[in-house]
Amino acid sequence: MHTDFDIDAYLDRIGAERPKRPDYEALCHLQERHLMTVPFETLSFAEREIPNMTDEFVYDKIVRRRRGGGCGELNAGFALLLRSLGFRVGALGGRVLHNGHAPFRGVHNGHVLLRVELERSYLVDVGFRWASRRPLRLTERGVQKDEHGEYRLVHTPEGDVEMFHDGVLRWRVEPHPRDLDDFETVMWYFATSPDVHSAGQLWASVVTETGRVSLFNRVLTHHGAGGKESRVLATDDEFKAEFEKWFGIALSSVPDLPESTHGI
Template sequence: MTTIDVDAYLERIGATRPERPDYAGLCHLTERHMMAVPFETLDFTLREIPSIKDEDVFEKLVTRRRGGGCGELNSGFRMLLEALGYRVTLLGGRVLHNGKESFNGLYNGHAVLRVELDHSYIVDVGFRWCPRKPLRLDARGVQADPHGGYEIVYTPDGDIEMVHDGVTRWRIEMHPRALDDFAATMWFCATFPGVPGAGQLWASIVTEHGRISMFNRVLTEYANGERVSSRVLTDDAEFLKVFEDTYGIKLEKVPDLPVSTEGV
């Protein structure tokens, strides 16, 4: 287990240290992480290969106060949970929906956490449509969440799929994964032009009532499960200000982004 500065991580996400590694503490930490550390693909946009080594993830998320992709966000959260006494397993799988349509994402293109308490829970702080609360693995039927209705469905070959408001979002394999298992995927996503979304900016952060998402220059806000606004930020100065105000990341200039008119 990697030794980290727990107090610095808790300060980064605005969380209180749990008295014990229990369900209430897990819910608090999960929500605070999602509301403080954004999902963002700036590195992929700039064709830079993110490192998933523990020390590099901590430096990026906590010291530099950046966000990251699913592998970085869930890996960083894993370090925090383990340091607080939680039993955590890293799992890998693939995304099955991009916000507009179904597709078959890369194997090990997504990472989630399995946390063992009185029940086994799935935790995901690195996905735009993830639940705010941990999902019980042994629960059948829809689990209510502030972000909608979620259901864990077991496939015939032993994987699990997450269905969110009727949409199958991802499939996860249930055997443990090591961080190195995701390294090739990170390289591929950052360098191969044929990857869906290559060179495009995706960013998202959870708010009290929904989330605020960026797709290239399109800013979209959701509240209570509904899209409440969407607009294209054509002015560079406005883009930079909105990006910093929303995601806490200061950019020197706007990346070279494809033209998009519809958000996700």
């Protein structure tokens, strides 16, 4: 663990209370607070910076710099917090199978999520735009309802687990634990390869009390009970203002982004 790791500083960053014990109720509280305060954002990838998932890096980025990050950084940071509070947690490698618009084949180990062991096994994810608000019961075969929709875990004949959200297959994951450094090559690939599906693009998302606010390049989308509403942030000043308002990050400049007309 990071020698300078401050549990209270991390809890303050996400506006969470220190749990009395590492139980299911505490896990639900911490997951919800993380999703509502630390955004999923690929600014580093858009700027061709190579992130990593070490304790030192994710703590500095999330807590000290008050940034968000990609799935690997956010779930690595959350795992660091959970372990420090006494939870048994491991990282799992997955493959994203839907990009918000259509099915596609993401790279292996292109998604990182967590497996937490309590009275049963749970899947926890604070780094995915369509993540559940609460932990998903790994062995549950039926629908698990959540503020973010209906989730269903399907166990494949090969031993993998597939997650369906509102009927859409979002990802497939291998249930055995991995070391975080297993994902270093994938992080480098995402940040440097022009062949990556999202190369040079910016994605961001954060959970709100009524739903979710997402960004895809210059298109800002509000998701709520009444559906979704999207608009293009045409000027740099408007983009920087909205990015800071919703994702808590002040930009000195706006990355050179592809033109987009649809939100996520």
